[in-house]
């Protein structure tokens with residue numbers, strides 16, 4: 001087997017719940033329980049970007065929308081063994097391109113303070129004020 005299969009990015013590619021649940025748990029913790037990702041993505045997302053090395057899912061991000069001008073970037077994740085190699089940046093750039101190709105005018109994202117450099121680099125996003133409430 002090729003130890004370095006090519007990296008491939010895709011938009012709205014079919015995913016299986018187990019692989020996204022595992023990637024999400026690896027990045028954010030949690031019990032790694034199975035979440036119904038495929039159903040949720042189909043119902044609530046403008047689209048999602050997958051990054052695969054061979055068949056392995058190594059990166060993911062999700063773009064949800066109000067159906068109009070606004071979209072929100074969620075769950076930008078790169079597998080722990082693949083971080084720091086540009087995959088995260090590419091995921092975000094792919095998502096932005098897809099938003100540009102649709103009706104979206106504003107792409108929102110929020111993040112922990114230490115990720116400012118990741119999102120602000122190269123003038124991609126600019127800082128704003130926002131609010132959040134835990135329901």
Ligand SMILES: CC(C)(COP(=O)(O)OP(=O)(O)OC[C@H]1O[C@@H](n2cnc3c(N)ncnc32)[C@H](O)[C@@H]1OP(=O)(O)O)[C@@H](O)C(=O)NCCC(=O)NCCS
Nearest residue numbers: 027076077078083084085086087088089111114115117118
């Ligand atoms: C955040 C995350 C998606 C970044 O993905 P990545 O593939 O490691 O990032 P990249 O290799 O594309 O890095 C792109 C740039 O952002 C910078 N960067 C990456 N992670 C960073 C971090 N945690 N803090 C500050 N800068 C960071 C890199 O140094 C790089 O800068 P450079 O181009 O000047 O070298 C990844 O670390 C991850 O999945 N983390 C856990 C989940 C998470 O917190 N997701 C964000 C939810 S808001």
